[in-house]
Amino acid sequence: xxxxxxxxxxxxxxxxxxxxxxxxxxxxxxxxxxxxxxxxxxxxxxxxxxxxxxxxxxxxxxxxxxxxxxxxxxxxxxxxxxxxxxxxxxxxxxxxxxxxxxxxxxxxxxxxxxxxxxxxxxxxxxxxxxxxxxxxxxxxxxxxxxxxxxxxxxxxxxxxxxxxxxxxxxxxxxxxxxxxxxxxxxxxxxxxxxxxxxxxxxxxxxxxxxxxxxxxxxxxxxxxxxxxxxxx
Amino acid sequence: xxxxxxxxxxxxxxxxxxxxxxxxxxxxxxxxxxxxxxxxxxxxxxxxxxxxxxxxxxxxxxxxxxxxxxxxxxxxxxxxxxxxxxxxxxxxxxxxxxxxxxxxxxxxxx
Numbered sequence: 394x395x396x397x398x399x400x401x402x403x404x405x406x407x408x409x410x411x412x413x414x415x416x417x418x419x420x421x422x423x424x425x426x427x428x429x430x431x432x433x434x435x436x437x438x439x440x441x442x443x444x445x446x447x448x449x450x451x452x453x454x455x456x457x458x459x460x461x462x463x464x465x466x467x468x469x470x471x472x473x474x475x476x477x478x479x480x481x482x483x484x485x486x487x488x489x490x491x492x493x494x495x496x497x498x499x500x501x502x503x504x505x506x507x508x509x510x511x512x513x514x515x516x517x518x519x520x521x522x523x524x525x526x527x528x529x530x531x532x533x534x535x536x537x538x539x540x541x542x543x544x545x546x547x548x549x550x551x552x553x554x555x556x557x558x559x560x561x562x563x564x565x566x567x568x569x570x571x572x573x574x575x576x577x578x579x580x581x582x583x584x585x586x587x588x589x590x591x592x593x594x595x596x597x598x599x600x601x602x603x604x605x606x607x608x609x610x611x612x613x614x615x616x617x618x619x620x621x622x623x624x625x
Numbered sequence: 626x627x628x629x630x631x632x633x634x635x636x637x638x639x640x641x642x643x644x645x646x647x648x649x650x651x652x653x654x655x656x657x658x659x660x661x662x663x664x665x666x667x668x669x670x671x672x673x674x675x676x677x678x679x680x681x682x683x684x685x686x687x688x689x690x691x692x693x694x695x696x697x698x699x700x701x702x703x704x705x706x707x708x709x710x711x712x713x714x715x716x717x718x719x720x721x722x723x724x725x726x727x728x729x730x731x732x733x734x735x
Contacts, residue, residue, distance in 0.1 A: 562719065569722030572729070607715040 401499045418503030421490050428455070458486075469613045477616050480520060484513055485609045488567065492601035495575055496594055505571040507564065514563035517612045518556075525619035533619075563611060570604045663735055670731040677724035684717045 400417060403409050408416035432455035439452060462482040467474040488504060495502035503509040525533040539548030574597050581593040658666070692710035696703045 565726060566715075566719040566722055569719070569726045573722065573725050576729075603711055603715055607712060610712060 399499065400501050412506075413501045414503045414506035414509060417494065417501050418491065418509060421494050421500075421503065422487065425486055425490050431455075462486075465609065466613060469610065470617050473620065474613075477613065480516075481609055481612055481616075484516070484612065485605055488513065488608055489601065489605040492571060492605060493598075495571060495578075495601065496597050502571055502575065504567055505575045507568050510568040510571075511560070511564035513567070513608070514560040517563065517615060518560040521615045521619045524616055528620040559611075559615060563608060567604055567608055570600050574600050658734060666731045666735060670728040670735075674721075674724050674728045677721045681717055681721035685714050688713050688717065 400413055402416045402420045403413070405416070405420075408419060411419075431451060435450075435452045435455070459482070462485060463475075463478050466478045466481055470477060491502045491504045491509070494500045495505060504513075522533075525536070529535075537549050537552040538545040539552070574593075578590065578593040578597060581590040688710065692706050695706045
């Protein structure tokens with residue numbers, strides 16, 4: 394399953410010895426960091442401007458992205474969503490930029506390797522339990538016992554298996570989509586190199602966006618489930 | 626506290642990078658399988674994905690048909706119908722993707 398090819402990142406001397414998905418992931422993260430820094434500097438320079446600029450400047454673009462992410466989080470999680478904007482937004486930007494870098498020839502996307510996607514999904518898994526314990530204390534374990542007390546011996550294994558299936562499904566979904574898409578694009582280029590790969594690239598654009606969106610939505614659903622209070 | 630967490634995070638990154646370099650340096654060779662096992666593995670890789678794609682296609686087709694009917698009845702709600710439809714399609718597609726991953730693993734063992 395090793396997809397060894399030429400990557401632009403293998404030209405950088407420091408990152409050549411790392412596995413290809415790690416070096417590409419670092420490269421894309423550095424790009425996102427630089428974009429974030431430029432946005433931050435421009436926001437500080439602008440001060441308290443309420444009226445946005447007329448043209449599409451970098452500041453407008455950055456504000457568009459941040460506002461979209463913030464709206465998504467608060468729409469799905471209610472008024473307490475602001476605490477989770479940082480984690481969910483960071484994950485979404487990381488996954489989005491890595492997915493899109495798959496479309497550029499010469500990059501191997503970090504999310505097309507199991508390690509990266511499982512790192513993201515394990516982060517979400519650990520943070521759901523952290524938020525749950527921070528919110529409810531030790532009574533967080535009561536969620537595993539189900540609605541009625543005498544159902545607990547049946548409910549606990551079911552709930553534990555369900556909880557363990559979450560990071561596996563999150564990571565596998567993202568990995569499978571990205572890896573399969575990369576393979577299909579490579580095969581399409583090898584098969585009929587002229588116009589036919591365009592369909593593979595259009596599919597790649599769509600899949601990149603949709604998979605990021607689905608990952609974000611599921612993470613928010615898990616967070617909301619962890620901090621939810623029982624209402625009768 | 627913040628400093629401790631920063632030092633811990635940098636240490637973790639350093640260890641991970643060292644582990645990555647060590648892993649990339651030494652790769653273990655894999656042993657080959659029996660010929661009859663390879664035949665069944667090839668058959669399983671192809672047929673399994675075919676069955677998964679059939680089930681996924683039926684499921685997504687039904688979901689898409691319901692969404693399109695909803696949009697046809699009420700064209701103004703197309704934005705609100707489109708978002709859950711995309712989520713549902715991605716959920717159903719993920720089951721097909723699980724089968725695809727198993728097929729990749731089997732092809733790797735051929």
